Amino acid sequence: MxxxxxxxxxxxxxxxxxxxxxxxxxxxxxxxxxxxxxxxxxxxxxxxxxxxxxxxxxxxxxxxxxxxxxxxxxxxxxxxxxxxxxxxxxxxxxxxxxxxxxxxxxxxxxxxxxxxxxxxxxxxxxxxxxxxxxxxxxxxxxxxxxxVEPDNAGVDFRPPAGTDWVLLTGDETALPAVAGILEALPDGTDARVWIEVPHPEDIQQLDTGAQAEITWLVRDGADGPRTGLIPDAVRAARLPDGTGYAWIAGEAGTVRALRRHLVGDRGFDRKAITFTGYWRKGATEEQLVEEALSGTGPADD
Missing domain, CATH: 2.40.30.10 (Translation factors)
Known part of the structure; x- marks a missing residue:
């Protein structure tokens, strides 16, 4: 990623x-x-x-x-x-x-x-x-x-105190992180999860003790690697009551659109959303690395 x-x-x-x-x-x-x-x-x-x-x-x-x-x-x-x-x-x-x-x-x-x-x-x-x-x-x-220490700055999933439920979204680039988070959630945690993958064969069995509703979205035949599958699915979903914490990752434009929806339409506190663009449509891996090194990448909303 x-x-x-x-x-x-x-x-x-x-x-x-x-x-x-x-x-x-x-x-x-x-x-x-x-x-x-x-x-x-x-x-x-x-x-x-x-x-x-x-x-x-x-x-x-x-x-x-x-x-x-x-x-x-x-x-x-x-x-x-x-x-x-x-x-x-x-x-x-x-x-x-x-x-x-x-x-x-x-x-x-x-x-x-x-x-x-x-x-x-x-x-x-x-x-x-x-x-x-x-x-x-x-x-x-x-x-x-x-x-060399388990509690380190390379772990981003940190729900604040008072979180009642968790929302996770990601494409295949974020699937390993989503899987790791699901394994770590305490038993019984209320979670809503959307994962986008290229093909039906990419759907995995994910282990978790959470009460997780996992929705797989397959873009097989879709035009290009970036789609509106996850934002559309989340917009159409009925989310749990209480205070939610969202962890969203994947294509940068899709992540920004979903974050705007959660804050603007769903009333999420900005501090209760961890968002990461693992890649960006139209940019090569090398371009993203150079942008990160130089600090010239697109600003977050």
Missing amino acids: TTAATSTTAAAAVPFRFFDVHVVRTRLLGRSMVRITFGGAGLTDFASGGRDQRFKLFLPHPGQDAPVVPTEAGEDWFPQWRALDPATRGIMRSYTVRAQRRTDGGAEVDVDFALHGADATGHTSSGPAARWAARAGAGDRAVLLGP
Whole structure:
């Protein structure tokens, strides 16, 4: 997931660390997503806070054995990374931790990648991260920049005190985060969930102890990756009484439209909405990264 815009209340920043990892295995999840399991002895110190825990992932360019990242630079890693030739420096993206577990050899982290049409035959219309994921195999190397404390600024899902129910929406890029949030919700939590995916085969079984109404919206045959399916479905829905908290993510324009509806038509407190644009129609992954680096991305409403 590439973060184009975000607004949230998060924990104070805590130390993050670089982790050298390798691909342990891959597994297709439907037609549009692949789960890649990363391993590495150092991952025993990786401390995911669950929910929508995000981290930085650095990938190699074609022809490189490992991504070029200034891992020894400490807090100065970012300016040093940015000063490198974009054609050489590691490809940096933000992703969500889908699962984490200890193993006899250390630890493993699962990450679900939306493929955006990429495949192992060399499809080139998607971004470099999706192309890498589509071709990834056991032993391929990468670098994670992740937390060493579970309560960290990479977790955005934080319902305020007094929340009576939860609203979650996302497309396939946000599906891993939605799944993680649902798993973490306390038993019996009242939740309304809308998830948009490209194809019927992309619908997943999501585990939760919440009282969650999950609506899958399939855009199979729709014109392009951005549709009004989620905003239209939420506008037409009868929402629970009481104080709601909304977590909405996906395509930036769709997220903004839904946030305007929740605030303007549904009376949501702006502070009770966490919204994140993971991508934007008409913009490449590289454009979004450069906008984020330069601070020139579109302003949030």
